[in-house]
Amino acid sequence: MGIFDFLRKGPQNTASLAKNRLTILIQEERDRSGRGAPDYLPMLRRELLEVIRKFVNVDANAVDVKTHKDGDHDVLELSIALPDKASPATASG
Amino acid sequence: MTENIVVTSGKGGVGKTTTSASIAVGLAKRGKKVAVIDFDVGLRNLDLIMGCERRVVYDFVNVIHNECTLKQALIRDKRYETLYVLAASQTRDKDALTQDGVQRVLDELAADDFDYVVCDSPAGIEKGAFLAMYFADRAIVVVNPEVSSVRDSDRILGLLSSKTRRAEAGNGKVQEHLLLTRYNPARVASGDMMSIADVEEILGIKVVGVIPESEGVLAASNSGVPVILDEASNAGQAYDDAVARLLGDERALRFTEAPKKGFFSRVFGG
Numbered sequence: 063m064g065i066f067d068f069l070r071k072g073p074q075n076t077a078s079l080a081k082n083r084l085t086i087l088i089q090e091e092r093d094r095s096g097r098g099a100p101d102y103l104p105m106l107r108r109e110l111l112e113v114i115r116k117f118v119n120v121d122a123n124a125v126d127v128k129t130h131k132d133g134d135h136d137v138l139e140l141s142i143a144l145p146d147k148a149s150p151a152t153a154s155g
Numbered sequence: 156m157t158e159n160i161v162v163t164s165g166k167g168g169v170g171k172t173t174t175s176a177s178i179a180v181g182l183a184k185r186g187k188k189v190a191v192i193d194f195d196v197g198l199r200n201l202d203l204i205m206g207c208e209r210r211v212v213y214d215f216v217n218v219i220h221n222e223c224t225l226k227q228a229l230i231r232d233k234r235y236e237t238l239y240v241l242a243a244s245q246t247r248d249k250d251a252l253t254q255d256g257v258q259r260v261l262d263e264l265a266a267d268d269f270d271y272v273v274c275d276s277p278a279g280i281e282k283g284a285f286l287a288m289y290f291a292d293r294a295i296v297v298v299n300p301e302v303s304s305v306r307d308s309d310r311i312l313g314l315l316s317s318k319t320r321r322a323e324a325g326n327g328k329v330q331e332h333l334l335l336t337r338y339n340p341a342r343v344a345s346g347d348m349m350s351i352a353d354v355e356e357i358l359g360i361k362v363v364g365v366i367p368e369s370e371g372v373l374a375a376s377n378s379g380v381p382v383i384l385d386e387a388s389n390a391g392q393a394y395d396d397a398v399a400r401l402l403g404d405e406r407a408l409r410f411t412e413a414p415k416k417g418f419f420s421r422v423f424g425g
Contacts, residue, residue, distance in 0.1 A: 075346035080302050081353045088309045088357060097313050104325050 093130075103127050110140070118144060157265035159272045160401075161291040161329075163315075165307030167278030169299045170336040173372060174394075175275035176204045177383035178295065181398030183238035184383075187270040190229065192260075193243035194287040195277035196251055202242045205232065206379025216244035219256030225263050234384070250282065257286050280314060290320050293330040293401075295363065299337045300349040308333070309358055332363035334397060339368045344413040351411060364397025366390050367410040 107127040114120055126141045162175040172193075179191035192215060193201035202208040213228035218241070225241075232238035241260075244251060264272050276287035288294060294315050298308040315329045316322055322329070335354060342348035355361055366372075371388025375381060383398070385391040389410040396406045 077343070077346050077349045077353065080349050081357060084302055084305055084357050087306065091306075091309065092313070095313055097316070104322075108325065 100129065103129070110142075114142060120145060157261075157269050157272060158292045159261060159274060159290050160293045160295060161274045161276055161288045162295045162297060163276035163284060163288055163311055164278065164297040164304070165280060165284075165311045166299075166304045169297050169304050170366070170372075171278070171297050172201050172204050172275055173376065173382060174295065174297050174334060174336065174366075175201060175273050176381040177391075177394040178398055178401070179238060179271075179273045180232075180235065180381045181383050181395055182271050182273075182402075183232065183235035185398070185402065186237065188237040188268060189271045189273065190239045190241060190264050190269050191273040191275060192241040193275050194252070194283045195275065196243050196247055196283055197245070198277065199243040199245045201275050202230075202240060203379060204376055204381060205240050206381075207232070207240055207242075208379070211242045214242045214244045215260070216247045216251040218260055219251070219253060225260060252283060252286050254286060254289065258290065261290050280310065285314075285318060288315060288319055288329075291315070291329050292321070293332065295332050295334050295401075297334050297336055298354060298358070300335060300339075300343070300354055301337075305349070305354060305357055312358065312360070331360055332401065333358060333360050334364045334366065335362050336366040337368045338365050338411065340411055340413040351408070362408075363400050364393060365408055365411050366393045366397070 107125050110127070111120070111122070111125045114125065120143070124143045124145075126139075126143075128139050129136050130139065160178070162171050162178065164171050172195075175191055175193075179189050183189045191201065191205070193199055194215075195201075196216060199211075199214070202211050207230050210230050213223040215228065217223045218225050218228045229239040229241055232240065261272060274287040274291065277283040288311075294311075296308050296311055296315075298304050312331060315331060319329050321327060333355070335351060338351070339348055343350045349357075351362055351365055367389045369382075369388050369390035371385050371390045372382050375385055375388075375391075382388060382391045383394040386395075393410055396409060399406050
């Protein structure tokens with residue numbers, strides 16, 4: 063800080079402005095894309111798929127697991143698409 | 156074991172190619188067998204930064220389309236005999252790359268005992284960028300301390316955790332490293348550039364290196380000598396530190412503090 067600094071124009075400390083804007087924006091974008099979700103989700107998805115396949119033959123992408131925020135709590139959402147005509151799995155347990 | 160390292164950023168002009176060239180040279184300098192591949196089909200530039208633009212006969216797309224062998228297309232570096240460059244095609248459109256083709260080239264490099272394959276991604280999030288990151292084991296996300304670059308890096312980090320072979324197979328995530336480039340400590344000190352800590356906090360990962368804004372970078376690209384070889388420049392030394400850290404060494408950050416001001420500049424502003 064020099065004593066003549068007041069003579070210079072230009073916004074002061076724009077870096078903190080940038081940081082605040084980015085912090086908010088990036089959090090919103092991560093929430094929207096489901097990022098920041100717990101990292102056990104892929105494994106949960108795979109194991110659910112295995113369990114379901116013991117009973118019904120479903121596609122590999124039939125199970126969808128995601129989290130989202132509802133008010134101030136997190137919701138774990140499972141969606142399982144059954145085939146048109148559910149055929150029971152041949153192997154039992 | 157061959158390790159695939161993608162150098163990516165989302166935003167253009169942040170220093171991906173400069174970084175790819177210096178990282179590849181830094182690894183080769185330490186005796187590793189390295190191939191560096193330009194994925195920017197249609198906008199070839201890695202050859203210029205590496206200084207081998209006059210020796211490009213065949214390119215990446217020729218290999219993928221079986222118009223030559225991989226050996227014919229790999230350009231051996233004049234400085235390090237374990238370093239090879241695979242240039243991008245200058246004429247073809249970006250759809251010339253295919254996932255199968257890229258995988259075949261990477262498999263062949265692995266079979267040929269390469270230690271590292273550095274994939275220089277194009278800007279954006281389209282096919283070339285997707286293919287550059289798809290097979291990665293590690294990613295170096297190049298970011299400038301500037302709002303649009305930081306935002307784009309976060310998008311790229313999201314893609315790395317979902318649109319890669321590792322993510323899809325569920326066998327461990329791609330190891331992510333942040334490389335901050337064009338860092339200007341004086342501007343950080345005066346409060347008009349985000350600091351290392353700011354960027355790390357926003358993106359939630361630590362930097363593997365910080366490259367100061369340096370005249371050496373332009374001089375290096377002018378002369379076709381990757382800046383890591385300019386041992387007199389701060390940027391060159393900072394890249395060397397980054398390579399050492401990638402290989403597991405611990406090195407303190409350098410060139411990240413503004414020079415102390417003298418009496419006159421403190422009184423009169425500097």
